[in-house]
Amino acid sequence: MISKEKMDLKVLLSTLWLFAMLTYTYGDVVTLMDPVKHGSIELTEGFLLFGSILMMIPISMVLLSRILKYRANRWANIIAGAFMTAFLAVTLFVAMPTTYYAFFSAIEIACTLFIAGYAWKWRNPEASPINIRLAQSETV
Numbered sequence: 001m002i003s004k005e006k007m008d009l010k011v012l013l014s015t016l017w018l019f020a021m022l023t024y025t026y027g028d029v030v031t032l033m034d035p036v037k038h039g040s041i042e043l044t045e046g047f048l049l050f051g052s053i054l055m056m057i058p059i060s061m062v063l064l065s066r067i068l069k070y071r072a073n074r075w076a077n078i079i080a081g082a083f084m085t086a087f088l089a090v091t092l093f094v095a096m097p098t099t100y101y102a103f104f105s106a107i108e109i110a111c112t113l114f115i116a117g118y119a120w121k122w123r124n125p126e127a128s129p130i131n132i133r134l135a136q137s138e139t140v
Helices: 009-033 035-039 045-067 070-094 099-121 129-135
Strands: none
Touching: 009 045, 009 070, 009 099, 045 070, 070 099
């Protein structure tokens, strides 16, 4: 794992969401190129709307991870990461997954687990003893 000292956690979380989003997108493109897999999916307006709403979670988290304050940011990443992990895991049991789908799913699940894990362990940097003393104008 990357140490928090080496990278700002907001940047790391945003980057992981971007990685997850690109993986989702490419996995969907590959699925659409598979005539067998695509043939069994009815692409109704409702199905496409649900998929669009679902993909707005990671798209939004790329931005929200950068702009939200600590508490909201931490909880948004925990909730979104846990939700996307659970949803992706469930999709593996809806039908027999193809090898490429299982491959992409494993990467996506690992990524969203890292996101939720990093967010869970994230401690408020403003509450550190050094920052409290600096805010009180004490010398460090």
